[in-house]
Amino acid sequence: MPTVLITGANRGIGLELARQYADAGWVVIACCRNPDDAVELAALPRNRVRMYPLDVTDHQSIEALADELADEAIDVLLNNAGIIGPVPVAENIELQHFGTIDYAVWEQVIRTNTFGPVKMAEAFLPHLLAGSEKKIVTLSSTVGSITERDTPAFAYATSKTALNKAMTLLASKLKDQGVTVAMVCPGYVKTRMDFGTADVEIPDSAKGIRSLIERLKLSDSGSFTRYNGEAIAW
Ligand SMILES: NC(=O)c1ccc[n+]([C@@H]2O[C@H](COP(=O)([O-])OP(=O)(O)OC[C@H]3O[C@@H](n4cnc5c(N)ncnc54)[C@H](OP(=O)(O)O)[C@@H]3O)[C@@H](O)[C@H]2O)c1
Incomplete structure (x- = not known):
């Protein structure tokens, strides 16, 4: 498997991805900050889902x-x-707006x-090279696109823009080793990140992401795609 x-x-999306991959028979190494509090994750089949603090x-x-x-x-x-950034999002978003930027928040968002x-990717490259699919997929956001969006959340937007550039560099670096690197935007999903207007259900987003990952080929490495398969402008 x-x-x-x-x-x-x-x-959120991570929990649903763990659930769907487990249902599909995959072995899931499910990482989270506090496994002791991860009640819904712990309820997934233990023979397929192993939890680790991370x-x-x-x-x-x-x-x-x-x-x-x-x-x-x-x-x-x-x-x-x-x-x-700090949640609830609506009450804290000023910390990311020009004029009231909290640089400690920005730093934490970039770190994460x-x-x-x-x-x-650096730490788990040997494990991926030993695997058969060799795919690194990162949840990014259209908010990080320079041309598609101008959402003025300086911390979040730039963290995803920088992530996208880093992952394209990684795609070039690892292509010769057969590793496919891709970025996926999950859509505006009804998770803790919802400002109140999210229009994508968590299971639909996760299903789309899984389908994209299944179809990914080495020639797609470096791509930035929405969960429904649409290409996203950089
Ligand atoms: N929802 C959207 O509309 C949307 C749109 C575009 C992109 N995305 C991206 O999709 C991904 C999943 O987001 P979501 O919507 O599912 O949000 P979410 O419900 O807030 O879930 C975020 C997950 O990330 C974990 N996390 C945060 N900081 C961490 C850290 N330092 N170490 C380990 N885990 C950490 C959280 O753990 P805790 O429970 O411990 O906090 C939580 O499990 C994110 O990368 C997000 O940027 C989401």
């Missing part, structure tokens, strides 16, 4: 988990964990959304 490692698997801003813990799983092949690394996925 193929294996997927998912970060931020305790809620904070993607803690590079030592990423390396420790990579060591712990050293003998395991991983087919798909799914960098899902991310933050939009940009450094986290890159560090995960």
Whole structure:
């Protein structure tokens, strides 16, 4: 059975991806900050879903988990964990608007959304090379597109723009080793990140992401695609 490692698997899109991959018979390495509190994740079939504590801003813990799983092949690394900034979003978004920017917030968002996925790729490359699919897929956002959106959330938007550039560099770097690197926008999904106007249900987003991942080929490496298959302008 193929294996997927998912970060931020305790809620939202990550939890649903863990559920759907487990239902499809995959082995799921489900990572989250506090497994003891991850009640819904813990309710998934234990024979397929293994939980591990992981904070993607803690590079030592990423390396420790990579060591712990050293003998395991991983087919798909799914960098899902991310933050939009302090929640509730509507009450805190001024911290990301020009004139009232909180630079500590910006730094934390970059550490999570940009450094986290890159560090995960660095640490888990040997596991991916031992797998058969060799795919690194990261949840990005259309908000990070320079031409499609001008959402003025400086921290979140730039964290995803920088992530996209980093992942395109990674795509070039790893192509010769047969690793496919892709960025996916899940749509505006009804999770904790919803400002109140999200229009995509969590299961539909996760289903679309899984279908995209299944279709990904090495020639798609470096692509940035919406969950429904539409290409996104950079
Ligand atoms: N929802 C949308 O409309 C939307 C749109 C575009 C892109 N995205 C992206 O989709 C991904 C999933 O978001 P979501 O909508 O499912 O949001 P969510 O419900 O807030 O879930 C985010 C997940 O990331 C985890 N996380 C945050 N910081 C972490 C850290 N330092 N280490 C490990 N895990 C961490 C959270 O864990 P805790 O429970 O411990 O906080 C949670 O499991 C994110 O990358 C997001 O940027 C979402």
